[in-house]
Amino acid sequence: MxxxxxxxxxxxxxxxxxxxxxxxxxxxxxxxxxxxxxxxxxxxxxxxxxxxxxxxxxxxxxxxxxxxxxxxxxxxxxxxxxxxxxxxxxxxxxxxxxxxxxxxxxxxxxxxxxxxxxxxxxxxxxxxxxxxxxxxxxFAWRIEHALSCVSCGERSVMDESMYMLTLQLIIDENESVDALLDRYFIPEKLERKCSCGCLFAISTRQIVSEPKFLLLHLKRFNAVIARGVLRLQKLTASIRLPSKMSLMHAGSAAAEIVVPKSSGDDSDLEHANNASKSSPDTPGVKRHNTRSVAAxxxxxxxxxxxxxxxxxxxxxxxxxxxxxxxxxxxxxxxxxxxxxxxxxxxxxxxxxxxxxxxxxxxxxxxxxxxxxxxxxxxx
Structure with missing residues (x-):
C-alpha cells in the first residue's frame, strides 16, 4: 500500500x-x-x-x-x-x-x-x-493425475503442469507446510461416471518431475456468502515452515492403484490410502517408478x-x-x-x-x- x-x-x-x-x-x-x-x-x-x-x-x-x-x-x-x-x-x-x-x-x-x-x-x-x-x-512441476473407476478399475491419466502449487488451509488448523503437501497428494473419492455405469472414481496424483524452485501458495482466502454478498474470508491458521524438507513422501503413491470391485462406498478410498503407503509387493497395487531422481x-x-x-x-x-x-x-x-x-x-x-x-x-x-x-x- x-x-x-x-x-x-x-x-x-x-x-x-x-x-x-x-x-x-x-x-x-x-x-x-x-x-x-x-x-x-x-x-x-x-x-x-x-x-x-x-x-x-x-x-x-x-x-x-x-x-x-x-x-x-x-x-x-x-x-x-x-x-x-x-x-x-x-x-x-x-x-x-x-x-x-x-x-x-x-x-x-x-x-x-x-x-x-x-x-x-x-x-x-x-x-x-x-x-x-x-x-x-x-518452476515447472509435472504431476500425473489418474482417475480409477472403483468398480471396473478403468483408468485415465492426465499430465498436469504448473508453476505454483496451491495448498488448501483448514480453518483454525495449525499445521506444517509439508503436512499440507502430503494432504494434497492423498487419494480422494470423486463423482465420475464410468462406461461401466459406476458413478465414482479414486483420484491420485504423483510427482513426475520437480522444479528447481518450489513455489507454494497457501490458500488463505475462502469465498463465503454473508447476507447475500460473496466475499473473501481470510484464514489465520498458523503454518510451520521447516527450513529444510523433501518431496520424497509427497506424491509417492506409485502410479497405478488397482481398486477391487465394490459398490462404491468409502472402503474404496481407505484401500487407496493404504495402498499409497504400502510396500511394492502389496496385493492389488501396481507400481511404476516414474519419479525424478531429484526427489x-x-x-x-x-x-x-x-x-x-x-x-x-x-x-x-x-x-x-x-x-x-x-x-x-x-x-x-x-x-x-x-x-x-x-x-x-x-x-x-x-x-x-x-x-x-x-x-x-x-x-x-x-x-x-x-x-x-x-x-x-x-x-
Missing amino acids: WRGVASEGKHMSAWERETARSERRRPARETGGIENLGNSCYIAASLQLLRSMRGFVESVHEVSGDEDGKPLLAALGEFFRSDASELSASGVKREMGRVRDEYGEFDQHDAMEFMTQMLDTIEREMGDDAAHCPSRQN TRPFDLLAVISHHGNTVELGHFVAHIRERKSKAWKTYDDERVTSYVARDELIFNSLQEFERECYVVAYERDDNENLRQGNAQIF
Missing part, C-alpha cells in the same frame, strides 16, 4: 506530522528496497522473491536481450541488473499493464496471481523455445511473502528473504529493508505472527546435498 509522507510544516495534519516523526525514528534503510508506485506492494513483494532466486535471475539474463520480441523479459532483465540503492519496478509494471489493464492502474492486487501471470507471460514470450524458458527451467534431494527455505490485513484489497504484502551466506532473514517492505532482528527487537511481532501471515512460500532444491533425515525448523 502507498505510504508517502509529506514534508513537515504548518499545513500538515496531526496524522501527517506523527507519520513524519515516525519515519525519522526508523533505523537507516539498507539498500535493495523497491519504490512504491502506488498500491504496488504486491509487485514489490513478488519481484523481491524472484530476485532472491539466483538460477531464475541468470536464466532471465540469458534470454532478455531481445526487447522487441520479449518486452517483459527485457524489463525484468533491466530490473535485475540495476545496482541502485532503491530499485524501480516501473518497467515491469508497464509491461504487465499491457498484459492486463488493471496492472497498469493503481489498485491493490494479489501477489500470487501477479507472479503466476508474470511466469505465464514469460512462457508466451519464449514461444517454442521451452528449453530456455526461465519459467519452465526453474531424493532436499529443498531449503528461501523466501516468504506475507500478507497483512483481512482482505486482499486492503491488505499489504511484504517479502522475507533468507540471506545465502549468513542465513539471516531480511524483510523487504517496499522501499524499507530491515533485518529480522534489529536492536534486540523482532521486526515481526512474533514468530506466531509470521506463521499466521505467510502466503507464498519458496523453497530452493539443493542439488549438492543428499537428503537428511528429519526437518529442521525455520528458526
